Amino acid sequence: MGEIIKAYMVPHPPIIVPEVGKGQETPASATINAYRTIARQIRDLAPDLIIMTTPHGTVYADYIHISPDSVLKGDFRAFGASGVKLSFQNDIQLLEKTIRKAEAAGIEAGTLGQTESFLDHGALVPLYFIASEYQRFKLIRISIADLPALDLYKFGQCIADAVAESDRRVVFVASGDLSHRLKDDGPYGYDPHGPEFDRLLVETVRQADFEKLLNMDEKLCSRAGECGLRSFIMMAGALNGLDISTTVHSYEGPFGVGYMVAEVNIGQPNPERDLIGSYEHARSLKLKEIRDNEDPYVALARLTLETYIRTGKRISVPGGLPREMLEERAGVFVSLKKHGQLRGCIGTIAPTCSCVAEEIIQNAISAGTEDPRFMPVRESELDDMVYSVDVLGKPEPIKDTSELDVIRYGVIVTSGFRRGLLLPNLEGVDTVEQQVEIAMQKAGIRKGEPYTLERFEVVRHK
Numbered sequence: 001m002g003e004i005i006k007a008y009m010v011p012h013p014p015i016i017v018p019e020v021g022k023g024q025e026t027p028a029s030a031t032i033n034a035y036r037t038i039a040r041q042i043r044d045l046a047p048d049l050i051i052m053t054t055p056h057g058t059v060y061a062d063y064i065h066i067s068p069d070s071v072l073k074g075d076f077r078a079f080g081a082s083g084v085k086l087s088f089q090n091d092i093q094l095l096e097k098t099i100r101k102a103e104a105a106g107i108e109a110g111t112l113g114q115t116e117s118f119l120d121h122g123a124l125v126p127l128y129f130i131a132s133e134y135q136r137f138k139l140i141r142i143s144i145a146d147l148p149a150l151d152l153y154k155f156g157q158c159i160a161d162a163v164a165e166s167d168r169r170v171v172f173v174a175s176g177d178l179s180h181r182l183k184d185d186g187p188y189g190y191d192p193h194g195p196e197f198d199r200l201l202v203e204t205v206r207q208a209d210f211e212k213l214l215n216m217d218e219k220l221c222s223r224a225g226e227c228g229l230r231s232f233i234m235m236a237g238a239l240n241g242l243d244i245s246t247t248v249h250s251y252e253g254p255f256g257v258g259y260m261v262a263e264v265n266i267g268q269p270n271p272e273r274d275l276i277g278s279y280e281h282a283r284s285l286k287l288k289e290i291r292d293n294e295d296p297y298v299a300l301a302r303l304t305l306e307t308y309i310r311t312g313k314r315i316s317v318p319g320g321l322p323r324e325m326l327e328e329r330a331g332v333f334v335s336l337k338k339h340g341q342l343r344g345c346i347g348t349i350a351p352t353c354s355c356v357a358e359e360i361i362q363n364a365i366s367a368g369t370e371d372p373r374f375m376p377v378r379e380s381e382l383d384d385m386v387y388s389v390d391v392l393g394k395p396e397p398i399k400d401t402s403e404l405d406v407i408r409y410g411v412i413v414t415s416g417f418r419r420g421l422l423l424p425n426l427e428g429v430d431t432v433e434q435q436v437e438i439a440m441q442k443a444g445i446r447k448g449e450p451y452t453l454e455r456f457e458v459v460r461h462k
Contacts, residue, residue, distance in 0.1 A: 002166035004266060006045055007235050008038055009205065009228070011177045011259035012054070012125040019081040027254035034249035034261035035129040041263070043134035047171040049091050050130065050137050051159060051238075053231040054122030054175045055144045058115045062375055064102070064155055066095055067119075067141040068111030074119030086119065086127050088139035094166050095140050101158035106380035107151055109158075122175045122231075130173075137171075144230035148339030149214045150279055152230050156237020157276060163238075174235035176228015178202075178258025186256015188225045197224035198251070198258040201232075205262050208246045210236040211275055218340075219428065226258075235264075241274040243267030283339075283384070290386060290462075296321055297389040297461035300357060301334050304364040305387075309379050314365065317357045325357040331392035332359040333423060333458075334367040336377070338384050344371040349392065349412065349421055360389060389461040390423055395454040404432045409455040411439050418443040424458060 015021045016028050016035070025032060042050075058065040073087035095111070102109035119127070123141050142159075145152070163170050178201060180187050181194035197220055204212040213233050221229060249261045271277075294302065300321070307315050317326070333347025346366035353359045364387075368377040377385065395412055398404070404411055410424045413436060420443025422435050429435050436453070445451055 002163045002168040002170065004160060004163055004170045004172050004238055005047060006041070006266065007172040007174065007239060007264035009174045009176070009232055009235065009260060009262040009264070010035065010038070010126045011228070011257075011261065012056075012122045012175045013177065013255070013257065013259060014076060014079040014121050014125060015255070017076060017079070017081065017084065017125060017128050019084045020076055020079045028252065028259060030250040030252050031259045031261060035126075037249055038261065038263060039129045039133040042130050042171055045169075045171060046134065047137050047169045049094065049140065049168045049170045051140045051142065051170055051172045052123050052126065052175060053142045053144065053173075053234045054120055055227045055231050056122035057120035057141070057143050058113065059143045059145065060113065061146040061373065062108055063113065064107065064109035064145045064147070065113060065143040066099065066109065066111050068095075068114060069117060072119055072139050072141055074124050076121075076124065079121070084128070086124060086131055088127070088137070091138040091140050091168070094162055094168060097162040097165060098140075098159050101161050102155055105154055105158055106378060107147075107155050107158065108375065109155060126173050126175050142234070144234070146230075148341050149216075149230075149233050150276075150339050152233045153214060153237035153240070154276060156234040157240045159234070160238040160240070172235050172238055174228070174231045176226075176231040178224075178226055178228060178260055179253075180225035180227065180257050181223075182253040182258060183256035188256075190256075191223050191225070193220050193223035194225065194258070197221065197226055198253065198260075201226075201229070202248060202251050202260055205246055205260070206248050208244050208264075210239070210244075214275065214279070222428070239264065239266060240276055241269055241271065243270045243273065287383070287386070294387075295461050296325065297356075297360060297391070298387045300325075300360050301364040301387045301389050302385070304361045305336075305368040305377065305385070306382050308365050309368065309377060309382060315361060317355075317361070321357055325360075326355050328356050329354070330356055330359065332356060332363050333390040333392070334360060334363040335388045335390070336367050337386045337388075338381060343381075343385065344368050344374050344377065346371055347390065347392075347421075349395070349419070356391060390458040391461070393457040393459075395456040398453050398455050400453070401432045401436060404435065404453070404455055406430065406432055406435050408457065410458060411435050412454040412456065413439040413443055413445060413451050414454070415443065415445045415449050415451040418445055420445065425460070
């Protein structure tokens with residue numbers, strides 16, 4: 001029976017590789033020394049396999065990519081050190097088993113859609129230090145995805161389940177930098193959320209409280225400009241239901257980016273650390289409460305999509321709906337969220353159907369199956385879906401942005417035949433400037449091009 005014998009959380013700045021840094025790596029000496037410590041530990045553990053998660057390389061919004069090549073190789077030529085080359089055998093058998101486990105869990109993962117055949121620096125930097133001490137291991141390299149945190153965590157559990165059915169002794173290495181906004185002269189400048197994020201994440205790791213990783217505030221993460229959280233969540237999921245203890249060997253941010261090197265020691269099974277079970281129970285209670293309080297607009301959207309996904313049939317307008325849904329006409333947007341993240345949103349600016357109810361039916365199906373940003377909703381996802389329905393008021397022309405309010409009004413930006421719309425009161429859209437810019441992007445209107453503005457109000461049903 002295989003097992004994950006140790007896990008690590010590490011950064012990946014190429015500058016700490018001496019052949020790249022050429023002396024400039026000295027300010028990150030604490031990170032380098034910590035890397036050398038864990039490389040010696042891995043040498044002494046002598047694992048058969050290293051599983052590496054990385055936020056770079058081939059990354060998709062809703063699909064976890066796993067490198068498919070039989071030999072995984074790369075070099076540091078992009079960083080001026082083409083002579084530093086690394087090469088490892090892929091563990092195809094365990095890779096395929098992991099994909100099957102993910103499919104059974106309803107998580108999109110696999111080897112399709114590779115955009116580059118060489119190891120990214122998120123994998124290469126940790127492997128450089130590990131290989132300096134130990135090389136007799138196979139490698140599986142896995143990219144992050146912009147999936148809900150719980151799905152990434154569940155995917156980690158899929159990895160652990162696949163390992164348990166093998167004979168591999170595995171070390172799990174989660175590669176990821178922390179905030180990129182620690183200093184004015186850093187890669188993305190300074191934001192006070194950067195140090196705040198790093199303090200919170202380092203303390204979370206020190207406390208071995210991986211539940212907090214699943215509950216990190218999305219706005220804080222975005223403002224901090226972090227890149228490693230999703231990688232760490234997948235690692236945490238691989239240790240679900242196990243006692244763990246942690247050691248943070250180093251944390252520093254000498255170049256405006258947070259670097260943490262942490263070790264995770266793995267103990268015995270502990271049902272109290274089964275976050276998947278506790279989260280699913282809490283979520284089912286919350287979803288039941290939401291559904292019990294849905295109004296007829298949202299209930300119709302849910303009934304429409306669930307029926308269509310399960311049977312392939314479009315429902316007729318049911319009886320018992322409020323009169324205004326049957327007699328009034330309006331543009332309607334239907335939005336879907338899963339685990340707090342957008343899963344689809346399609347709508348009509350002006351009415352295209354005979355009544356609001358028909359408009360909801362049409363757009364609920366489109367939101368679940370035709371939003372080009374997402375894969376079509378699967379039947380296994382329906383129980384996790386949360387719906388909202390926005391009924392649009394009549395748009396009115398305005399002279400300029402002074403007549404907008406991101407909470408009260410949506411905006412329509414028009415230039416020729418191109419038209420972009422953004423609803424009001426959206427999470428993460430805090431200013432009128434953001435609202436207009438996003439609407440322009442949706443329409444393909446470039447900065448400097450002339451455009452006109454309209455505003456509208458909505459009635460939002462949840």
